[in-house]
Amino acid sequence: MTRIKKRVRKDGKTKTYRVQWCLGGTRTGEWQSETFDQKAEAVExxxxxxxxxxxxxxxxxxxxxxxxxxxxxxxxxxxxxxxxxxxxxxxxxxxGELRPGWACTSPASVWSGPISRPA
Incomplete structure (x- = not known):
């Protein structure tokens, strides 16, 4: 389980992104974290x-x-x-028929960036 949390420092302007994950990728693993200045750096x-x-x-x-x-x-x-x-x-x-649990997804819920054709 991995998550990215946006944090605002005490100055109210500086934002950082804290990535947290469980060691070994399991629920019972110990939590680890690393902080980045830009969100793009926090995404693998x-x-x-x-x-x-x-x-x-x-x-x-x-x-x-x-x-x-x-x-x-x-x-x-x-x-x-x-x-x-x-x-x-x-x-x-x-x-044939849609499988249970399969659904078409709104692009707004999948992609947060601008929608344009890749180069």
């Missing part, structure tokens, strides 16, 4: 790779260039709900 390369893979394989093919941060209401043709329905129906066509 494997996590970055996995996020990029998920973006390329799952999110971009379904949601394309839809800007999730825009304030105006999206047109019905490109709404996240329609894309979610399309994702579910595509998954059902590929796999």
């Amino acid at each position: 390369e494997r996590t970055r790779h996995d996020n990029q893979r998920d973006l390329t394989r799952h999110i971009l093919p379904t949601f394309g260039e839809l800007d999730l941060r825009r304030s105006e209401q999206p047109r019905p043709a490109d709404s996240p709900q329609d894309s979610h329905r399309a994702c579910r129906s595509q998954a059902q066509r590929k796999r």
